[in-house]
Amino acid sequence: MTGPKVLFAEFTALPGQEETVAALLADLTVQVRAEPGCVEFAPSRLASQPSRFFVYEVYRDEEAFAAHIGAAYGAEFNARLGPLIVEDGSQLTWLEPLGGVAGAGALGA
Numbered sequence: 001m002t003g004p005k006v007l008f009a010e011f012t013a014l015p016g017q018e019e020t021v022a023a024l025l026a027d028l029t030v031q032v033r034a035e036p037g038c039v040e041f042a043p044s045r046l047a048s049q050p051s052r053f054f055v056y057e058v059y060r061d062e063e064a065f066a067a068h069i070g071a072a073y074g075a076e077f078n079a080r081l082g083p084l085i086v087e088d089g090s091q092l093t094w095l096e097p098l099g100g101v102a103g104a105g106a107l108g109a
Helices: 018-033 062-070 072-084
Strands: 003-011 040-044 049-059 089-095
Touching: 003 062, 018 040, 018 049, 018 072, 049 062, 062 072
Parallel strands: none
Antiparallel strands: 003 049, 003 089, 040 049
16 A cells, blocks of 8 residues: 555636635535545635635545545536646646654645
8 A cells, every 4th residue: 555645736716716616615625525435625726816726635545635636526527627727737736745753644644
């Protein structure tokens, strides 16, 4: 079994689309958090620029992440999100948890 898959997704809503994007993301959040392999799915927006959205995501392992990627509701979200954002899809940054760091919880084990 692999370790946790951790990533940071970000995207920018087009002018006037901020609340539509927020609503889509809120709906997706409910579905993703119900996935058995989802450890964390935490969407946020930049306080000083509410059109900027960020999502911190943690999945139990590669298998859980593959299940997440294969979910039909994720494909639907991405199809609906595309025309509403500046970027060509969500911009992903892959993270590696630091082991042995206080407060790292299960990820640091």
